Amino acid sequence: MTHAIWWIRRDLRLADNAALCAAMRSGSVVPLFVLDPALTGRSAKRSRRWEFLTSGLTALASELEARGSRLIVRKGAPAREVARLAHELGGAPVFAEEDFTPYARRRDEAVSGVVRLRLLPGLSLRHPAHMLDRQGRPFVTFRGFRQAWLASPKLQALNDAPARLPAAPAVSSEPAPSSRSRQNGHDAGECAARAALEKFVTERIEEYAARRDRLDLDGTSRLSPYVRFGMIAPSRLLAAAGRAGPDSSRAWIDELVWRDFHIATLYHIPATATGNFAPFGQRIRWRNDQGEFDRWKSGTTGYPVVDAGMRQLASTGWIHNRSRMIVASFLVKHLLIDWRWGEKYFREQLVDGDLAANVGGWQWVAGTGPSSSPYFRIFNPALQGARFDPGGDFVRAWVSELRGVRGADVHDRLPELSDYPPPMVDHRFARARALEVYRSAIKETRESR
Numbered sequence: 001m002t003h004a005i006w007w008i009r010r011d012l013r014l015a016d017n018a019a020l021c022a023a024m025r026s027g028s029v030v031p032l033f034v035l036d037p038a039l040t041g042r043s044a045k046r047s048r049r050w051e052f053l054t055s056g057l058t059a060l061a062s063e064l065e066a067r068g069s070r071l072i073v074r075k076g077a078p079a080r081e082v083a084r085l086a087h088e089l090g091g092a093p094v095f096a097e098e099d100f101t102p103y104a105r106r107r108d109e110a111v112s113g114v115v116r117l118r119l120l121p122g123l124s125l126r127h128p129a130h131m132l133d134r135q136g137r138p139f140v141t142f143r144g145f146r147q148a149w150l151a152s153p154k155l156q157a158l159n160d161a162p163a164r165l166p167a168a169p170a171v172s173s174e175p176a177p178s179s180r181s182r183q184n185g186h187d188a189g190e191c192a193a194r195a196a197l198e199k200f201v202t203e204r205i206e207e208y209a210a211r212r213d214r215l216d217l218d219g220t221s222r223l224s225p226y227v228r229f230g231m232i233a234p235s236r237l238l239a240a241a242g243r244a245g246p247d248s249s250r251a252w253i254d255e256l257v258w259r260d261f262h263i264a265t266l267y268h269i270p271a272t273a274t275g276n277f278a279p280f281g282q283r284i285r286w287r288n289d290q291g292e293f294d295r296w297k298s299g300t301t302g303y304p305v306v307d308a309g310m311r312q313l314a315s316t317g318w319i320h321n322r323s324r325m326i327v328a329s330f331l332v333k334h335l336l337i338d339w340r341w342g343e344k345y346f347r348e349q350l351v352d353g354d355l356a357a358n359v360g361g362w363q364w365v366a367g368t369g370p371s372s373s374p375y376f377r378i379f380n381p382a383l384q385g386a387r388f389d390p391g392g393d394f395v396r397a398w399v400s401e402l403r404g405v406r407g408a409d410v411h412d413r414l415p416e417l418s419d420y421p422p423p424m425v426d427h428r429f430a431r432a433r434a435l436e437v438y439r440s441a442i443k444e445t446r447e448s449r
C-alpha cells in the first residue's frame with residue numbers, strides 16, 4: 001500500500017485542510033506530529049500556548065481515532081524525524097500546510113532537502129509571496145495591501161472533515177503530550193473552535209462593527225487561539241463573515257486582512273521580527289527602566305485601564321485588541337520602553353501569541369512598522385477608558401482595589417486609595433517626553449542620509 005504522510009504543524013484540524021486532502025489523494029494517510037526541540041524548550045513548555053497546543057493535540061488524536069486512524073508522534077529535529085518515518089514507509093511523500101515564519105521556512109527547506117515535501121495553502125487567506133505591489137515590492141500601506149488582497153483569488157475551498165481514515169501502519173510513536181486544560185474559557189480543538197465560531201455568528205457578529213472596540217462587552221469572536229493553531233481555518237472565518245450585515249462583515253474581514261498583512265510583512269522582510277521596519281526606530285532613545293517594566297507587567301501603573309488589561313493578560317492569557325493597543329502604547333510611549341520587551345512578554349503570556357501578528361501589532365503601536373500608527377498618536381489612558389469602558393465595568397472586573405468606585409469615575413476621578421497607586425508618570429509630561437524623543441530620532445535619521 002502507498003502511504004502519504006500528513007505532517008501536522010499548526011493546522012490541528014480535519015476540515016478545510018488542503019494538506020490533509022492532498023495526502024488523502026496521494027495514498028493511505030499517516031498523521032504525524034513532530035515534537036521539535038527548537039519549539040518545545042523549557043520556557044515554551046511553561047507557556048499557556050503550549051498547554052493549548054497539547055490540549056489541541058489530545059482532541060485531534062481522539063478525532064483521528066474515532067475515524068479509525070492514529071496520531072504518530074515523533075521527537076527530534078524535523079529533518080531527521082520526518083525523513084525517518086518517510087523511509088520506514090517506503091519513501092512516502094509528505095504533505096504539510098505552508099508556514100511563513102523565518103524559522104518555519106528554514107525548517108521546511110531542510111526537510112525538503114531529504115524528503116518529497118509538498119506545501120499547501122491554508123494558514124493565510126492569500127499567499128504572501130503573491131502580495132506585492134506593481135513594482136514587485138512588499139506593500140507598506142495597509143490600504144494598498146487591502147486593495148490587492150480583495151482583487152486576488154481565494155486560495156482555498158471549504159470541505160468537511162473526512163468521515164473515515166485508513167488505519168495507521170504499525171510504526172512507533174511517542175505518547176502525545178496531553179493536557180485538557182481550558183485557557184480563558186477556551187476548550188482546545190476543532191470541535192470547540194467550530195462551536196465558538198457558530199456561537200459568535202449566531203449571537204454577536206451582527207453587532208461586531210458597533211461593539212468590537214468596547215472593553216466591557218463581549219463584542220469580538222475570541223477565536224484567535226484557535227486561529228493561531230489552525231484548529232479552525234481562516235477561510236472558515238471568512239465564509240462566516242457573509243452571515244453578517246455589510247458593516248460588520250467588512251469590519252471583520254478587515255481584521256483577517258490585517259492578519260494576512262502582518263504575515264506578508266514578516267515573509268518579505270523577516271528582519272522585522274526583531275528589527276524596526278522604519279529606520280528612525282533604531283535611533284529612538286528608549287529609557288528601558290526595568291523597575292517600570294515590572295510595574296507595567298504587574299498591572300500597578302496607577303492607570304486603571306492599563307492595569308486592568310495587564311492583570312487580565314497575566315491571569316487569562318487573552319486580552320482584547322483595544323486593550324492590547326492601550327497597554328502597548330503606554331509601555332512604548334509613556335514609559336519609553338523598547339517595543340521588543342513588550343512583544344516578548346506578550347508572546348510568553350498570550351494563548352494566541354503569534355510572531356507575525358504580535359510583532360505587527362507592536363510595531364504598529366510603536367509607529368515603527370509599515371502602515372503603523374503615527375508617532376505623535378499617544379493614547380491618553382483616561383480618555384481611552386472613558387470611551388471604550390464607559391461604565392467602568394471592565395476596570396472593576398480586573399482591578400479589585402477599585403471595585404468600590406462608581407461608574408466612569410474609575411478612569412479619571414479616583415479618590416485617594418490606600419491600596420491603589422497614584423499614576424506612575426503624569427500623562428502630559430510623558431506625552432511631551434515621548435514626542436521629543438521620537439522627533440529627535442526622526443530628525444537624526446533625516447540628517448544622517
Ligand SMILES: Cc1cc2nc3c(=O)[nH]c(=O)nc-3n(C[C@H](O)[C@H](O)[C@H](O)COP(=O)(O)OP(=O)(O)OC[C@H]3O[C@@H](n4cnc5c(N)ncnc54)[C@H](O)[C@@H]3O)c2cc1C
Nearest residue numbers: 220221222223224227255259321324353354357358361362
Ligand atoms: C500589540 C498587539 C499585539 C498583538 N498580538 C497578537 C498575537 O500575538 N496573536 C494574535 O493572533 N493577534 C495579536 N494581535 C491582534 C489582535 O489583537 C488579536 O488577534 C485579537 O484581539 C483577537 O481577538 P478576537 O479573536 O476576538 O478577534 P476578532 O476581532 O474576532 O478577529 C477575528 C480574527 O482575526 C485575527 N485578527 C484580528 N485582529 C487582528 C490584527 N490586528 N492582527 C492580526 N490578526 C488579527 C485573529 O485571528 C482573530 O481571531 C495583537 C494586536 C496588538 C495591538
